[in-house]
Amino acid sequence: MTPLxxxxxxxxxxWDESTVAESIVAGSLEEQEKTSPANNTVRLLPQxxxxxxPSQVPRPNFRCSSSKSPPSKQREIQTPPYEFPPDHGSxxxxxxxxxxxxxxxxxxxxxxxxxxxxxxxxxxxxIAQRYITEPHDEVQIIAAGWxxxxxxxxxxxxxxxxxxxxEDLDHIRSTYRVWIRWDAKLQALHxxxxxxxxAEDNVIAAISAIRQAYKHAKARNISAxxxxxxxxxxxxxxxxxxxxxxxxxxxxxxxxxxxxLIETExxxxxxxxxxxxxxxxxxxxxxLVNHLLALAPMKGWMRMRVHFGHYNMSRYPHEFANGDCDFxxxxxxxxxxxxxxxxxxxxxxxxxxxxxxxxxxxxxTPRFCTLLDNTWGxxxxxxxxxxxxxFQTAQKVNIRVESDIDATHEGCYQLGASRSYRxxxxxxxxxxxxxxxxxxxxxxxxxxxxxxxxxQEIDPSWRQxxxxxxxxxxxxxIDELGLIYPNVTPHKHYSNIxxxxxxxxxxxxxxxxxxxxxxxxGIYRLWPGNNTKAEPLIQASVSMYHxxxxxxxxxxxxxxxxxxxxxxxTQFFNIGKEHTHGFEGLLREIQGIKDRLWGLVVKE
Numbered sequence: 015m016t017p018l019x020x021x022x023x024x025x026x027x028x029w030d031e032s033t034v035a036e037s038i039v040a041g042s043l044e045e046q047e048k049t050s051p052a053n054n055t056v057r058l059l060p061q062x063x064x065x066x067x068p069s070q071v072p073r074p075n076f077r078c079s080s081s082k083s084p085p086s087k088q089r090e091i092q093t094p095p096y097e098f099p100p101d102h103g104s105x106x107x108x109x110x111x112x113x114x115x116x117x118x119x120x121x122x123x124x125x126x127x128x129x130x131x132x133x134x135x136x137x138x139x140x141i142a143q144r145y146i147t148e149p150h151d152e153v154q155i156i157a158a159g160w161x162x163x164x165x166x167x168x169x170x171x172x173x174x175x176x177x178x179x180x181e182d183l184d185h186i187r188s189t190y191r192v193w194i195r196w197d198a199k200l201q202a203l204h205x206x207x208x209x210x211x212x213a214e215d216n217v218i219a220a221i222s223a224i225r226q227a228y229k230h231a232k233a234r235n236i237s238a239x240x241x242x243x244x245x246x247x248x249x250x251x252x253x254x255x256x257x258x259x260x261x262x263x264x265x266x267x268x269x270x271x272x273x274x275l276i277e278t279e280x281x282x283x284x285x286x287x288x289x290x291x292x293x294x295x296x297x298x299x300x301x302l303v304n305h306l307l308a309l310a311p312m313k314g315w316m317r318m319r320v321h322f323g324h325y326n327m328s329r330y331p332h333e334f335a336n337g338d339c340d341f342x343x344x345x346x347x348x349x350x351x352x353x354x355x356x357x358x359x360x361x362x363x364x365x366x367x368x369x370x371x372x373x374x375x376x377x378x379t380p381r382f383c384t385l386l387d388n389t390w391g392x393x394x395x396x397x398x399x400x401x402x403x404x405f406q407t408a409q410k411v412n413i414r415v416e417s418d419i420d421a422t423h424e425g426c427y428q429l430g431a432s433r434s435y436r437x438x439x440x441x442x443x444x445x446x447x448x449x450x451x452x453x454x455x456x457x458x459x460x461x462x463x464x465x466x467x468x469x470q471e472i473d474p475s476w477r478q479x480x481x482x483x484x485x486x487x488x489x490x491x492i493d494e495l496g497l498i499y500p501n502v503t504p505h506k507h508y509s510n511i512x513x514x515x516x517x518x519x520x521x522x523x524x525x526x527x528x529x530x531x532x533x534x535x536g537i538y539r540l541w542p543g544n545n546t547k548a549e550p551l552i553q554a555s556v557s558m559y560h561x562x563x564x565x566x567x568x569x570x571x572x573x574x575x576x577x578x579x580x581x582x583x584t585q586f587f588n589i590g591k592e593h594t595h596g597f598e599g600l601l602r603e604i605q606g607i608k609d610r611l612w613g614l615v616v617k618e
Contacts, residue, residue, distance in 0.1 A: 142188035146179070149193050149208065157213035161203040161224045165232075170196050170203065173231035182231075185572040186223045190216040194224070223574045229311030236308060238445040241301045242348050243294045245450040246287040246341070249280050256344040256451060257337035258330060265360070266327050268344075268451045271337055298446060299597045302459075303583055305444045309461065310577040315569035316443070318461045318586075320558040320604060322611055323361040325449050325456045327353060341451075348449065359447060359458045365552040367614040368537060369495060374610060375524055375533075381606075382524045385532070395522050396421070399500055401429075402517040403479055403544070408510040412437050413467075417480035419500050427488045427500040432480055434472050436465040453612040457604055461567075475511060479504065493539060493552060504544040513544040529594035531560050531603050558607060562589050 124132075149155065163170060174182040180203075183194050190207075197204045205220050207213040246252075247270060255272030275283060309316065333339060334347055347353055372393075375382050379389045399419040406412055418430030444461035483504040491501035499520050504513070518539040525532055534557045539550035566577070566585050579585055588595045594603065 138188065141191065142184060145187040145191060145193055146184060148195070149206070154209045155206045156209040157207045157217045159205045159217040159221050160197070160200065161205065161221050163201050163203065164228065168231075173228060183224065183227060186220050186227070186574070189574060190220040190223070192216055192220045194220070219574075226311060226313075226574065226576055230313045233309050233312040234314075236305075236443055238442045240354065240445040240447055241297065242354075243298065243446070243448045244341075244345050244348060245294075245448060245452070246283075246290045247452040249284050249287070251452045252280070252283055252341075254340060255337050256334075256339055256341060258327065258335060265324060267324070267454055268449070270451055272340075294448075295597060295601065298601070301446060302444070302597070303581070306461070306583060306586075307579060307581070309443055310579050312463075313569065313571045313573070313575075314463055315466070316461055316463050316567035318444075318459070318559065318563045318567060320457055320459050321359070321361045322455060322457050322556045322558075322608065323359060323363060324454070325357060325447055325458075326360050327357045329353060329356040344451070359456070361458075361555050361557075362538075362553045363555060363611070363615065365495060365537065365554045367611070368497075368535060368554050370614055371535065371556075371610070372522070381527060382533070383527045385523055385525055387525070387527075389527070392524065395524065397497075397499070397520040397522055399427070400519045400521075401480055401483060401500075401502055402519060403504075403513055404515040404517075405479075405511050405513040407473075413476065415476050415479060419484065419502075425489070426486070427484060427490075428486070429480055429484045432477055434467040434476055436467055440464050450608065453608060455608045455611045455615055457608060473510075475508065479508065479511060479513070494549060495537075495552065497537065499537075499539060502546055504546065506544065514542075516541045516544050516546060518546075518550070526603060529590035529599060529603050531558055531590070531600075533558050533607065556607070556611060558604065560586065560589060562586060 165173070170180055171178060174180040178196065180194065180196065186192070187194055191210075192205050192207045195204050203224060205217050205224075207216045210216075251270060252275055253270040253272045254275065255270070257269050257271045259267045259269045261267060330347055330353055334344065339347065376392045379392065382392060383389045384391060384395060399421075401417045401419055403415045404412070405415075414435045415432060416435075417432040419427050420430045421427055440462040441464070442460055442462050444459070446459040447456065448458070449456050483502040484500070485503070488500055488502070490498040492498055497520070499518055502516075502518055504516060520537045520539075522535045523532055524535075536555040536557070538553045538555065540553065541548065541550050563586060566579070587597060587600055590599070593599065
């Protein structure tokens with residue numbers, strides 16, 4: 015075996031037996047005499063926190079002799095200096111203060127893609143900040159333009175922000191690298207660009223983007239003017255009078271009363287009924303086309319849905335209450351602004367119809383399929399759950415927080431994405447209401463926007479409200495319908511939040527095979543406050559929409575993208591098989607769902 019080199023042996027021994035220096039010296043010398051020349055001089059390395067090469071060690075400054083060495087063979091030995099750390103514990107106990115030396119926080123590992131994205135985002139923010147402020151004196155302006163303000167009833171601050179900086183135009187400033195300011199004398203927006211090869215083009219593009227932003231601001235002020243349609247009763251159901259009927263639950267249903275029509279009257283009604291249906295189709299088409307195209311400049315999120323429910327009238331003339339109105343008289347009352355102002359479309363349906371409705375869907379496989387176009391396994395479609403809180407902040411601001419709940423493979427539940435909204439209400443831009451006296455199932459088509467709150471404005475306690483309701487081992491709970499839902503348990507007390515209502519929403523989605531319209535069945539479990547120990551109040555809802563509606567109405571705020579919808583709205587209603595295209599196809603699908611609900615709701 016090849017012997018260790020001097021400094022390797024010495025370092026190893028000093029590392030292991032640093033507290034007995036003399037024995038280390040003696041043992042080292044005896045071994046070195048056996049394996050080294052007689053005149054070899056051994057110098058022990060000073061003790062260091064790490065091993066060092068002999069060339070790095072300073073010369074010793076004192077000598078000692080080994081008793082086992084010959085008198086003439088003096089060996090020069092250096093005793094390693096020992097520096098013991100201070101007794102911080104005893105010093106601290108004595109009342110002293112120990113200054114701790116900390117290390118800088120090391121940045122965590124990131125992927126190359128994330129680092130590139132971070133750098134690009136920082137560069138983008140730097141550019142945006144440059145054009146938010148006024149250009150400094152050294153900037154050479156090479157191109158300029160003006161956008162003449164077209165609004166006589168509004169000002170730029172009302173359209174583009176609350177301050178004179180017009181912060182809603184920041185994305186235009188950063189995209190085209192221009193400066194935008196308001197010129198009060200010219201009543202115009204002044205757009206300027208610094209010297210670059212695309213300066214003039216950037217100013218022209220910025221003016222076009224400002225025009226888009228103005229149309230967006232104008233579209234936000236559109237208010238819904240409802241369109242009312244009344245489905246004429248069939249020949250077999252038509253009677254001479256229409257009368258309201260108030261139920262025990264406070265709902266006002268409509269009832270066909272009076273005498274039956276004679277043969278000649280029935281023939282006349284059959285011809286007129288067809289013309290009424292054609293007129294309603296024309297009005298429905300014109301209303302949607304005009305109002306949706308007016309909303310096209312809006313860049314924010316929108317949602318269009320068809321909801322089934324009941325149009326509840328609370329105030330109406332005495333002659334209608336006494337049953338003295340015929341069909342034409344009822345249509346006239348429905349168009350009365352006073353009756354419309356007090357009426358409300360109720361989207362809630364009896365919860366008991368849900369199991370029966372699901373059984374109907376599972377049996378009718380030719381008409382329904384899953385979202386993946388499978389006609390088998392309809393009874394195995396999984397629920398999508400969401401936890402919703404309605405509460406007031408300490409500043410008396412109404413807030414709604416919605417959090418998705420995902421099921422795990424172990425049969426438990428976990429919290430998903432959360433969204434927060436202000437004012438607990440949605441802005442309605444389009445509303446069409448269809449009343450069916452005969453079948454007592456009405457429907458409404460709505461286009462709404464929501465008052466979403468940006469992530470940076472969300473209070474962390476709002477998120478904790480949902481997080482504290484779902485434990486890692488949260489299991490299912492069975493309601494009175496025999497349906498399983500997550501057993502949420504919110505905390506009872508929050509210092510700055512007053513929970514008014516807690517809702518656990520479960521939804522199932524099916525697709526209509528020929529038209530690709532999606533049927534959504536919702537189950538709402540409501541608790542007052544945030545105590546969910548008691549059995550909830552259960553309500554149901556049924557709605558219909560198309561996936562293309564959501565994609566066409568997605569938000570692209572902060573961009574210069576422009577919606578380009580056709581004049582006949584083929585993006586919304588020409589998807590699926592050809593015989594389901596257009597507004598006629600939509601109304602046929604609505605009528606099919608309404609017929610299924612009619613048998614269930616009337617029996618209830």
